[in-house]
Amino acid sequence: xxxxxxxxxxxxxxxxxxxxxxxxxxxxxxxxxxxxxxxxxxxxxxxxxxxxxxxxxxxxxxxxxxxxxxxxxxxxxxxxxxxxxxxxxxxxxxxxxxxxxxxxxxxxxxxxxxxxxxxxxxxxxxxxxxxxxxxxxxxxxxxxxxxxxxxxxxxxxxxxxxxxxxxxxxxxxxxxxxxxxxxxxxxxxxxxxxxxxxxxxxxxxxxxxxxxxxxxxxxxxxxxxxxxxxxxxxxxxxxxxxxxxxxxxxxxxxxxxxxxxxxxxx
Ligand SMILES: NC(=O)c1ccc[n+]([C@@H]2O[C@H](COP(=O)([O-])OP(=O)(O)OC[C@H]3O[C@@H](n4cnc5c(N)ncnc54)[C@H](OP(=O)(O)O)[C@@H]3O)[C@@H](O)[C@H]2O)c1
Numbered sequence: 112x113x114x115x116x117x118x119x120x121x122x123x124x125x126x127x128x129x130x131x132x133x134x135x136x137x138x139x140x141x142x143x144x145x146x147x148x149x150x151x152x153x154x155x156x157x158x159x160x161x162x163x164x165x166x167x168x169x170x171x172x173x174x175x176x177x178x179x180x181x182x183x184x185x186x187x188x189x190x191x192x193x194x195x196x197x198x199x200x201x202x203x204x205x206x207x208x209x210x211x212x213x214x215x216x217x218x219x220x221x222x223x224x225x226x227x228x229x230x231x232x233x234x235x236x237x238x239x240x241x242x243x244x245x246x247x248x249x250x251x252x253x254x255x256x257x258x259x260x261x262x263x264x265x266x267x268x269x270x271x272x273x274x275x276x277x278x279x280x281x282x283x284x285x286x287x288x289x290x291x292x293x294x295x296x297x298x299x300x301x302x303x304x305x306x307x308x309x310x311x312x313x314x315x316x317x318x319x320x321x322x323x324x325x326x327x328x329x330x331x332x333x334x335x336x337x338x339x340x341x342x343x344x345x346x347x348x349x350x351x352x353x354x355x356x357x358x359x360x361x362x363x364x365x366x367x368x369x370x371x372x373x374x375x376x377x
Pocket of ligand 1: 129130131132133134135136153154155156157158180181182183208209210211212231235258259260261303304305306307308309310311312313
């Protein structure tokens with residue numbers, strides 16, 4: 112029998128977090144590092160935050176590296192998998208956090224915008240699963256956590272069709288891989304964050320801002336717990352899923368939304 116504290120430890124584990132330089136990706140990377148893993152992070156680095164994030168992870172004690180990678184580009188993803196193999200020799204945990212969002216009404220939504228969302232959120236996630244998954248199959252172990260969203264459960268009238276389609280696709284991708292790769296001792300799960308006051312919804316922190324009044328207040332009214340999600344809510348869930356504590360969970364949708372998506376609203 113394992114002591115409960117040891118079930119959550121990630122010593123000697125190697126992790127890769129896509130989009131780990133900021134937002135929910137950084138919280139995920141920080142949680143994994145604090146639990147004992149060595150964590151690599153990747154991104155296009157368009158905000159120049161990747162190196163700062165690596166320095167923060169190193170201070171926790173993680174042997175961290177940053178990898179420049181656009182997950183929509185097959186060659187970039189193949190190169191990233193090679194870097195993981197050369198630097199660490201393995202990858203035990205893959206967190207597919209990188210993603211983009213968009214909001215516009217469907218009747219005028221351009222094919223270009225549609226393709227951009229799908230190629231990042233679904234195709235990019237698939238490419239990372241495939242390339243890192245090959246290593247995991249050889250290792251005969253692995254844990255993949257894919258970022259879906261509350262939008263993979265519910266619709267919004269504000270115009271989130273492409274994003275919602277992509278995020279429900281991530282659930283299908285996760286379930287399918289969980290079934291295909293279970294025999295290789297690889298677990299695949301989807302995390303569905305709700306309205307987090309971090310990352311792409313950081314504007315929720317500004318209670319006097321126009322976006323808070325327009326979107327924040329109506330959303331808050333629909334969250335039974337009456338608060339937005341925070342970085343710690345993501346960190347805890349990621350470490351739970353990645354650790355031995357989650358070792359029999361595969362193909363699951365883990366909803367982290369304070370009850371938002373099960374609220375009938377009356
Ligand atoms: N925040 C929320 O409330 C919320 C709710 C539900 C789900 N989510 C999901 O959680 C994940 C993280 O969101 P966030 O709020 O932290 O967003 P964010 O702050 O905008 O961060 C997105 C991350 O993805 C990376 N990225 C985007 N396109 C990429 C590409 N083509 N190749 C490599 N990296 C790419 C970005 O790095 P670069 O720009 O440097 O490439 C960045 O690190 C997303 O999948 C999002 O859909 C967020």
